[in-house]
Amino acid sequence: MEHIVIIGNGIAGVTAARHIRKLSNKKITIISAESDYFFSRTALMYVYMGHMKFEHTQPYENWFWKKNNIDLINGFVTQVNTTEKEVILKHNGSISYDKLIIATGSKPNKFGWPGQDLEGVQGLYSKQDLELLEQNAPNNKVCKRAVIVGGGLIGIELAEMLRTRNIPVTFLVRESSFWNGVLPSGESQMINEHILEHHIDLRLGASLKEIVPDEKGKVKSVIVAETGEEITCTVVGLTAGVTPNIDFLKDSGIELGKGVKVNRFLETNIKDIYAIGDCAEQHEAIGNRRPVEAVWYTGRMMGETVAQTICGNRTEYKPGHWFNSAKFLDIEYQTYGWVFSERIKGEDEIHFHWRHPKEKLCITIAFDKGSKTFLGINTFGIRMRHEVFDRWLNDKKDIDFVMAHLADANFDPEFYRRHESEIVAKFNSDFGKNIVPKKKSLKRIFQTS
Numbered sequence: 001m002e003h004i005v006i007i008g009n010g011i012a013g014v015t016a017a018r019h020i021r022k023l024s025n026k027k028i029t030i031i032s033a034e035s036d037y038f039f040s041r042t043a044l045m046y047v048y049m050g051h052m053k054f055e056h057t058q059p060y061e062n063w064f065w066k067k068n069n070i071d072l073i074n075g076f077v078t079q080v081n082t083t084e085k086e087v088i089l090k091h092n093g094s095i096s097y098d099k100l101i102i103a104t105g106s107k108p109n110k111f112g113w114p115g116q117d118l119e120g121v122q123g124l125y126s127k128q129d130l131e132l133l134e135q136n137a138p139n140n141k142v143c144k145r146a147v148i149v150g151g152g153l154i155g156i157e158l159a160e161m162l163r164t165r166n167i168p169v170t171f172l173v174r175e176s177s178f179w180n181g182v183l184p185s186g187e188s189q190m191i192n193e194h195i196l197e198h199h200i201d202l203r204l205g206a207s208l209k210e211i212v213p214d215e216k217g218k219v220k221s222v223i224v225a226e227t228g229e230e231i232t233c234t235v236v237g238l239t240a241g242v243t244p245n246i247d248f249l250k251d252s253g254i255e256l257g258k259g260v261k262v263n264r265f266l267e268t269n270i271k272d273i274y275a276i277g278d279c280a281e282q283h284e285a286i287g288n289r290r291p292v293e294a295v296w297y298t299g300r301m302m303g304e305t306v307a308q309t310i311c312g313n314r315t316e317y318k319p320g321h322w323f324n325s326a327k328f329l330d331i332e333y334q335t336y337g338w339v340f341s342e343r344i345k346g347e348d349e350i351h352f353h354w355r356h357p358k359e360k361l362c363i364t365i366a367f368d369k370g371s372k373t374f375l376g377i378n379t380f381g382i383r384m385r386h387e388v389f390d391r392w393l394n395d396k397k398d399i400d401f402v403m404a405h406l407a408d409a410n411f412d413p414e415f416y417r418r419h420e421s422e423i424v425a426k427f428n429s430d431f432g433k434n435i436v437p438k439k440k441s442l443k444r445i446f447q448t449s
């Protein structure tokens with residue numbers, strides 16, 4: 001029987017395993033060094049914050065894997081021997097494969113800062129990082145102040161986590177406004193304000209020069225590069241992005257770039273070896289997407305796709321329109337299609353921005369200057385319907401249609417009852433239009449209720 005070996009039990013690896021099992025009775029083995037069972041990485045923060053226990057982050061019961069005849073091995077793969085078709089484990093010998101899926105995810109970036117390996121310095125990625133955070137920052141008596149380095153999604157999550165235990169947090173963000181390489185300025189500015197209102201000491205335009213040890217070799221302080229200021233702290237969180245976790249493949253003959261290089265079928269340069277999820281890098285980016293996409297949904301879609309190929313239905317990875325969601329403290333963020341920040345958007349991408357005068361709610365809609373085609377939407381504090389935007393993007397609807405029919409994308413009827421007219425009025429005023437918002441279609445009302 002053909003043996004499929006999967007390295008990594010994250011969303012990409014387990015999705016591949018589940019779908020291969022649905023489609024075949026092949027022998028499946030998943031190897032992972034992090035945890036016995038799959039858990040939701042995006043839920044790790046809620047364990048520290050006391051909203052759930054670690055067991056609650058596991059979407060499947062422990063018996064699920066045996067019942068579905070999926071073997072789990074807790075071990076670290078140190079090498080892949082592509083000639084013998086085997087993976088070498090650190091402690092427990094080797095395992096032969098007929099087909100190998102590499103799904104080893106990411107690791108936090110470290111840029112060679114002096115002091116980056118001191119006690120008290122850590123990333124936030126793995127279950128072990130969470131356990132370390134419990135040791136380093138159990139409360140504000142042990143952790144008098146934490147400094148977080150790197151203003152992205154994981155950095156703000158770490159800040160939120162520490163604040164729930166009343167630990168003072170300084171947040172060093174190299175950019176002049178939070179995540180402004182991704183978010184348009186109105187949104188980025190709103191999140192700056194929100195961070196400050198949550199009593200997080202946000203320092204914009206501030207990057208790390210070095211981490212200073214005390215006499216016992218623990219973190220004592222950090223030095224800010226731009227000002228030379230020394231900030232006393234006991235914990236440093238390094239959250240300046242992630243990189244594919246592929247060091248163990250260096251001498252394997254598998255083509256590597258930033259990640260494991262794959263074609264559109266998620267195949268590597270070596271026959272019968274595939275890569276999926278955060279660790280995979282497309283030879284050529286798909287549309288506006290990045291060659292490496294370290295997001296949850298990508299891992300899931302790639303897992304489903306590779307399962308088809310492995311089970312005889314060779315399938316191209318076609319991710320469709322970009323979408324993602326996250327949270328900035330208590331503000332929910334959704335994005336569909338492309339809304340680029342001012343730092344990277346072209347002149348033909350026009351933005352319409354609306355922000356509520358008092359509450360932390362806003363939307364930005366992007367459209368093409370010439371054709372007026374709808375390009376994408378970001379929403380903050382407002383839930384919208386994925387499938388509606390997907391359809392409008394497919395149908396290349398124009399901005400006037402989108403504004404008139406926004407109610408159909410509305411997930412939360414309450415929101416539109418209060419704000420729809422203001423949004424459309426602002427659009428009419430910004431662009432000299434006279435659009436009258438349509439009521440939610442009956443079909444949509446039934447779907448919502």
Ligand SMILES: Cc1cc2nc3c(=O)[nH]c(=O)nc-3n(C[C@H](O)[C@H](O)[C@H](O)COP(=O)(O)OP(=O)(O)OC[C@H]3O[C@@H](n4cnc5c(N)ncnc54)[C@H](O)[C@@H]3O)c2cc1C
Pocket residue numbers: 007008009010011012013031032033034035041042044045075076077078103104105106124125126153154157245248276277278279293294295296297299324325326327
């Ligand atoms: C705190 C946090 C919050 C996030 N929030 C969001 C979010 O809101 N939205 C979003 O889209 N994404 C989010 N992400 C990113 C998302 O979690 C990742 O994109 C996703 O988990 C990647 O899945 P994966 O299966 O590719 O890899 P991973 O989940 O990293 O799994 C890979 C597994 O392989 C194991 N492994 C690696 N090398 C070896 C080896 N040599 N031998 C054995 N095992 C190995 C690793 O230990 C790990 O268990 C977040 C990430 C973090 C850390």
